[in-house]
Amino acid sequence: xxxxxxxxxxxxxxxxxxxRWPSLLPSAxxxxxxxxxxxxxxxxxxxxxxxxxxxFLCFLVAVFIGMIGADAISKNPNVSENIAHLDQLIGAVACxxxxxxxxxxxxxxxxxxxxxxxxxxxxxxxxxxxxxxxVHRPFRYVAWIGGIMTALxxxxxxxxxxxxxxxxxxxxxxxxxxxxVVAWGMFVxxxxxxxxxxxxxxxxxxxxxxxxxxxxxxxxxxxxxxxxHDVLAHRLTLxxxxxxxxxxxxxxxxxxxxRAAGVIRDSAHEALQDLREIIGVLRxxxxxxxxxxxxxxxxxxxxxxxxxxxxxxxxRLDSGVEDPKTVPAATGxxxxxxxxxxxxxxxxxxxxxxxxxxxxGAPGQGLTLDIRNPPPPGEVPHVPGSGQGxxxxxxxxxxxxxxxxxxxEADGGFRVHAWLPWLER
Numbered sequence: 424x425x426x427x428x429x430x431x432x433x434x435x436x437x438x439x440x441x442x443r444w445p446s447l448l449p450s451a452x453x454x455x456x457x458x459x460x461x462x463x464x465x466x467x468x469x470x471x472x473x474x475x476x477x478x479f480l481c482f483l484v485a486v487f488i489g490m491i492g493a494d495a496i497s498k499n500p501n502v503s504e505n506i507a508h509l510d511q512l513i514g515a516v517a518c519x520x521x522x523x524x525x526x527x528x529x530x531x532x533x534x535x536x537x538x539x540x541x542x543x544x545x546x547x548x549x550x551x552x553x554x555x556x557x558v559h560r561p562f563r564y565v566a567w568i569g570g571i572m573t574a575l576x577x578x579x580x581x582x583x584x585x586x587x588x589x590x591x592x593x594x595x596x597x598x599x600x601x602x603x604v605v606a607w608g609m610f611v612x613x614x615x616x617x618x619x620x621x622x623x624x625x626x627x628x629x630x631x632x633x634x635x636x637x638x639x640x641x642x643x644x645x646x647x648x649x650x651x652h653d654v655l656a657h658r659l660t661l662x663x664x665x666x667x668x669x670x671x672x673x674x675x676x677x678x679x680x681x682r683a684a685g686v687i688r689d690s691a692h693e694a695l696q697d698l699r700e701i702i703g704v705l706r707x708x709x710x711x712x713x714x715x716x717x718x719x720x721x722x723x724x725x726x727x728x729x730x731x732x733x734x735x736x737x738x739r740l741d742s743g744v745e746d747p748k749t750v751p752a753a754t755g756x757x758x759x760x761x762x763x764x765x766x767x768x769x770x771x772x773x774x775x776x777x778x779x780x781x782x783x784g785a786p787g788q789g790l791t792l793d794i795r796n797p798p799p800p801g802e803v804p805h806v807p808g809s810g811q812g813x814x815x816x817x818x819x820x821x822x823x824x825x826x827x828x829x830x831x832e833a834d835g836g837f838r839v840h841a842w843l844p845w846l847e848r
Contacts (some may be wrong), residue, residue, distance in 0.1 A: 478522060485518045488547025496543045501584055514544020521548050524555040532556040532568045539572060540579055550604050557608025558615075564746045565605055573601050645818075651698075656767045656812060658694035662687055664734045664770065686733055720755030721747040721782070721790075724762060728780070731766050736778060738766065743783035744790070754790055754843050757823050758782070764812045765794040765839045772798040773837065789825070790843045798835030816841075 493511045496502055502510070517538050524531050532552045539549040551590070553572065557565045576597045584592045665685060719727075721744065728740045746752065762780060769778045776796045784790035813829050816839075820827035825843040832838055 460773070474525065476809065478525070481524070481555075482518065482521050482669060485521045485547035485551050488550065489514045489518050489544045492543040495585075496583070499585070507723065510542045511544050513538060513542035514548070517545035519550035521551050524552060525559070528552075528555045528559045529564055529568075529717055532564075533540075534572055536568070536575070538654065540575055540582070543583060550600065553601065554604045554608040557605050558611045562609070565609070569605050573598055576601070607795075628668075633702050653696055654696065658690050660767050660770050661690040661730065661734050662694070677756065680691050696830065706749045718752070719759045720752055721750045721758050722755070722784070724759055724780075727759065727766070729769070731778075734770070736766070737776070739777060739779045741779070741781045743781070744785075750790060753823065754845055757819055757825075757843055758790055758792055758841070760819065761792055761816050761827065761839065761841050762794060765818050768812065769794075769796045771839070773797070775800045784845055786845055788845065790844075790845045793838070794840075795832075795838040796836055813839075 451789040493507075496507045496510050499507070517535065520534070528744060531554070533547040534570060535545065535552045538545045549572065553565075553569055555566060577594050580590055580593050580597070584590060588596070724741070724742070724747070728738045731738050747755065762782075765780075769776065773796045776799050778794065778796045782790070817827045817829075820841050820843060823843055825841065827839070827841040829837070829839045840845060
């Protein structure tokens with residue numbers, strides 16, 4: 424069985440209404456696809472167009488086999504005319520009862536046990552009832568009811584022996600017919616269960632794909648948030664320091680005011696450039712490395728230190744890396760962001776304290792950053808939202824395959840120690 428699927432993007436799970444020809448689905452499958460279908464029909468299952476066609480064909484099969492049985496019983500010299508008429512009447516009622524096979528498959532099959540004993544004309548209806556039981560109910564029902572029907576076959580031919588076929592052959596043919604009907608019904612049931620299991624697997628796969636997409640989006644947003652924090656926090660801190668200096672020293676020399684204003688202008692321009700770059704990444708849905716502006720690496724660490732010194736910080740840089748250009752771009756960028764965030768934190772939480780930056784490493788050994796500042800010389804007001812940058816740096820180092828430790832030391836200072844992998848080329 425196949426059908427054409429037309430799935431709505433907003434649907435949470437497929438239902439018969441999501442398919443182009445839902446009337447071609449069996450009602451049992453339709454109820455599994457849409458659990459609310461029976462509720463919409465007043466709590467009772469409703470046949471689809473396919474069900475009506477199948478039920479009508481089953482009725483025709485029962486009538487056709489019943490007519491063969493009625494003709495045989497009327498010509499059987501071992502059966503009287505009155506019993507033959509009664510046999511045909513019971514068979515006609517059994518054929519009419521075939522229309523109830525979907526609603527009461529177990530009850531109909533049980534009712535067919537005595538009917539099959541009393542009437543040869545009901546043989547087709549009994550076969551349809553056994554087939555329906557095998558399709559719609561588990562095997563234990565089929566084993567019990569089908570076993571009873573099969574066990575009664577020799578007794579039936581003792582009561583009404585066939586005039587043309589020997590007793591043993593007739594019993595064997597009847598048993599083979601019953602087993603064939605049961606096997607066919609179980610095949611249909613297993614095929615439907617396979618169809619439903621494939622549908623469930625497709626739903627799970629779709630759900631997992633959506634979850635993976637959501638997780639990828641969340642990780643991308645977190646990465647962009649960390650990048651934005653690392654980039655803008657440094658620039659905005661410079662702006663705050665120089666703006667504060669102009670506010671508290673309005674009588675400063677003109678040259679110093681002009682220099683501070685120039686730093687503020689340059690920092691604001693750089694912050695806007697960084698913000699424009701991140702927004703461009705969001706719009707273009709591309710990694711930051713593929714955007715128009717080059718990303719900082721370890722070679723720009725000297726420039727970062729110079730900017731901090733221009734802002735009035737005391738920074739001592741001790742680089743043990745012979746050629747920063749040989750450091751992989753991703754490793755150098757992570758090292759730059761770690762140093763940038765450490766300087767920003769030192770500027771906010773320990774103004775006036777000297778910051779010592781040590782960078783060492785070699786290919787195959789990794790890149791080590793050690794950034795330390797002593798306790799601030801005076802009282803420092805609490806800065807709201809502190810700690811988020813260090814959390815982002817720890818995640819950045821972990822994702823890069825390295826590690827980062829930070830914390831307050833015994834003398835009141837603060838230290839950030841990071842190790843990043845540096846693979847040999």
